[in-house]
Amino acid sequence: MSRSSLLKNMSNNTKQTMTVVIALLVLMVVFSIASPYFLQTNNLMTIGLQTSITCITGYGLTFVLIAGAVDLSVGSCIAFTGVMCALLIQAGLSPSLAVVMTLLIGGLVGFLNAVMVTKMRMPPFIATLGALMALRGLALAITEAKPVFIDVPNFKLLAQYRLFGVIPLPVIYMLALGLLASFLLRKTVIGRNVFAVGSNEEAARLSGISVFKIQIFVYVFSGVMASVAGIILASRVTSGQPAIASGYEANAIAAAVIGGTSMRGGHGSIIGTIFGALILGVLMNGLNLMNISQNWQMFATGIVVIFAVYIDKLRSMQGV
Amino acid sequence: MDELLQVIGISKEFPGVKALSGVDFSLRAGEVHALIGENGAGKSTLMKILTGIHKADAGELLLKGKPYLPQTPKYAQQNGISMIYQEFNLIPDLTVAENIYLSREPRRFYNLLIDDAKMNRETQALLDSLNLQIKPTSKIYDLSVAEKQMVEIAKALVEKSDILILDEPTSALSENEVQKLFSIIRMLCKQGVAIIYISHRMEELSEIADRVTVMRDGRHIETANWADVTIPKLISLMVGRSITDQYPERNVAPGDVVFEANGMTNQKLKNVSLQVRSGEVLGIAGLMGAGRTEFVRAIFGADRIQAGQLIKNGSPIRVKNPVDAVRHKLAYLPEDRKKDGLMLDLEVDTNILAASLSSYATWGVVNEKKCREVVEEKINDLAIKTPSPRQIVQYLSGGNQQKVLIGRWLCRDSEVIIFDEPTRGIDVGAKYEVYCLINELAAAGAAIIMISSEMPEILGMSDRILVMCEGKVTGELSRSEATQERILSMASNLAINLSEN
Structure with a gap:
């Protein structure tokens, strides 16, 4: 089979994912030449650990973006749920019960976002921007802007334990949740309907799809994913930090968009988001190893995101 | 006679598709030249070449005898060629005058401010010259579809167009709005403007077209004076075969009443009711804005109602939203696919x-x-x-x-299937297929509700016809009673009221 017909036979989604994988490989080759330390297991695991937060939050954003909406509140939600988790443990709850409660709180935050967007008919951008500010304020207010320490030894294992002494648990969560998210999105009725709603909300409504239900689903999922990230972060720093994860919504959106999720709704994949998050993680890690300052790292990330959005725009102009 | 525009041997290829092969076409000042052909025949590609959106691969264009090489739509406009698309290019939040003068507003105070007074004055004069009752200061979103169309035409006229291309201009217009459009077209032709008129609607073309060109598969098939051809002949030229029946036979006797909507009322509807039997095609006729789409949307739960009841197979059903409607086996195929x-x-x-x-x-x-x-x-x-x-x-x-x-x-x-303008924008061959499918659905026992603005379609397909006007049912006709005139007189209460006012 010739190369061109091979390309023709791949679906657009596959083509997109291939592009992202190639970009990731190129980055990795460049950094492994630039720094001998880059490919060492320890460093790769650090990348995995750093990527997991962006990636897990990114799963939620992938759902929301495919549904044609956006959730800007996830960064604040990470901090808020982390603080809540710490407070619950301080109040004497067992770590496992505290984790379950925290996940529920994340779901509740998502539910409230969805109510603002559906029942109150607010534009998603504005509604979740409000939630971003409100949740951050709440996290700071209830802690008086001070960290809430967690001195239960078991809790820190959640994020700090390494499987076989090598793989950090958050990397495992990232992969397991990725499988779950991908299954929900591609194999279930509700996941498939997310695409329909994102592509054309009115057509979906007139086909008898409950748009309300779909939006509740994507926002609750996004809130729960943010709370998972909140718990992981709290476990890593063994405290609830009200000022943590500021701007993480941008990373999560960037991961999804780099991975081919459309800001206009209707298109996207979980595997794409994983690679998108890896590109961001590798980029920051590699630049770090090359002793490039945090400020320039941020600049580089921004350029990558702009480039990814531009690619998305090109795709839409070709009508793909 | 004077050839205003000559198209000689134009070819255009897109990757994998030969869109146009050696097309000839000519246009005379003051004529309405119908351009017909099935979808994909190359009509739009040819128009896009004339208006500078695409570049031809081969061939020549002569405008008033001089070579014409349009590079951009703007260049085409400056040379007097304007196109009015099926989808309007008006900005809803701006006024009529602002839209018409967009990007060429009259200025005052060292060219820094827009001279609103002058702009509105000139727009008023322009609208008056077209006999339009539209205010220059109305916002576009307050206008009806027909009025928007007229604004588009007015906009093209500001450019001093010699050639106006209309693409399916009547697809969203009701019968009397069409007449209004035609009178404007005739007026423009008298002033020497040449019109290229793309349409699938043969009946309308009979009224307005002077000449006709048929295209098929990217080729020029025939150009003739409209008076010298017949519609069946044109259709056979378009499809490359002859279509004997425009509307397929249906030989099912309708069964029992399976669905009723009683007293549907909301802002757009006043106590509207219908009944439909299994195996029956119920046509709903009316002018644009008569409330037909609003009626079926209310039935389907897509719009809210203040009062009204639905009965299916003898028992009342509650339809609060489309989810409920679909659960009760209702189906809705909207007019804007x-x-x-x-x-x-x-x-x-x-x-x-x-x-x-x-x-x-x-x-x-x-x-x-x-x-x-x-x-x-x-x-x-x-x-x-x-x-x-x-x-x-x-x-x-x-x-x-x-x-x-x-x-x-x-x-x-689905047991009750609502078609809203089922063949809008569909070419002749495919229309027939859609009609056959509607008949098959009815034959299989479905109850069909069909809204159509095309009179022949309503007459050819319906077992029974409801006529609506101003959000009310103004008449009901059986297949044998129905004629175009009777439907029109029932549908046009609105027009009569307006002229009384």
Whole structure:
């Protein structure tokens, strides 16, 4: 089979994912030449650990973006749920019960976002921007802007334990949740309907799809994913930090968009988001190893995101 | 006679498609030149070359005898060629005058400020010259579809166009709005403007066209004086074969009343009712804005109602939203397929399954094999022309897109099927197929409600016809009673009221 017909036979989604994988490989080759330390297991695991937060939050954003909406509140939600988790443990709850409660709180935050967007008919951008500010304020207010320490030894294992002494648990969560998210999105009725709603909300409504239900689903999922990230972060720093994860919504959106999720709704994949998050993680890690300052790292990330959005725009102009 | 525009041997190839091969065409000052052909015949490509959107690969254009090489739409406009598209290019939040003078507003105070007074004055003069009752200061979103169309035409006239290209200009207009458009067209022709008029509607062309050019498969087939040809002849030239019946026979006696809507009332509807039997096609006729679409949307739960009751198979049903409607086996194929019907950037299979995914799932998990079978079956049964079930639906022709929507509701075994303008923008051959499908659905026992603004379609397809006007039912006619004149007189209460005022 010739190369061109091979390309023709791949679906657009596959083509997109291939592009992202190639970009990731190129980055990795460049950094492994630039720094001998880059490919060492320890460093790769650090990348995995750093990527997991962006990636897990990114799963939620992938759902929301495919549904044609956006959730800007996830960064604040990470901090808020982390603080809540710490407070619950301080109040004497067992770590496992505290984790379950925290996940529920994340779901509740998502539910409230969805109510603002559906029942109150607010534009998603504005509604979740409000939630971003409100949740951050709440996290700071209830802690008086001070960290809430967690001195239960078991809790820190959640994020700090390494499987076989090598793989950090958050990397495992990232992969397991990725499988779950991908299954929900591609194999279930509700996941498939997310695409329909994102592509054309009115057509979906007139086909008898409950748009309300779909939006509740994507926002609750996004809130729960943010709370998972909140718990992981709290476990890593063994405290609830009200000022943590500021701007993480941008990373999560960037991961999804780099991975081919459309800001206009209707298109996207979980595997794409994983690679998108890896590109961001590798980029920051590699630049770090090359002793490039945090400020320039941020600049580089921004350029990558702009480039990814531009690619998305090109795709839409070709009508793909 | 004077040839205003000559197109000589124009060819255009897109990757994989020969869109135009050696097309000739000519246009005379002051004529209405109908351009007809099925979708994909190359009409739009030719127009896009004339208006500078595409560049021809080969051939020559002569405008007033001089070579004409349009590079951009702006260049075409400056040379007096304007096109009015089916989808309007007006900005809803701006006023009529602001839209007409967009990017060429008259200025004052060292060219820094827009001279609103002058702009409105000149717009008023322009609208007056077209006998239009539109205010220059009205916002576009307050206008009817017909009025928007007139504003588009006025906008083209500000450019001092010699050639005006109209693409399906009447597809959203009611009968008397069409007449208004025609009188404007005739007036323009008297002033020497040449009109290229693209349409599928033969009856209207008979009224307005001086000459006609038929295209098929990217070729010029025939140019003739309209008076010298017959409609059947033109249709056979368009499709390359002859179509004997425009509307297929239906030989089913309608059964019992399966669905009733009683006293539907909201802002747009005043106590509207209907009954439909199984195996029956109930046509709803009326002018634009008569409340037909609002009526069926209210039935389907898409719009809120203040009062009204639905009865299916003898028992009342509650339909608060489309989810309820679909559960009660109602189906709705909206008039604007692209806006309200299809997920345009998703695949054929996703679109077919959109209303029925949960029926092919256990515990919320989709049964892929079952879905594939169902989609294959619908594609075969409805003869949907698509290279694969994974094809993005926007690349299908209008007829095939409509079949995809029909397929969507066949998956639900819908019992009451509402078609809103089922053949709008669909070419002649595919129209016939859609009619056959509607008949098959009726024959299988479905109750069909069909809204149409095309008089022959209403007359040719319906067993019974409801006529609506100003949100009320103003008449009901059986197939044998119905004539174009009777329907029109029932539908035009509005026009009479207006002239009294």
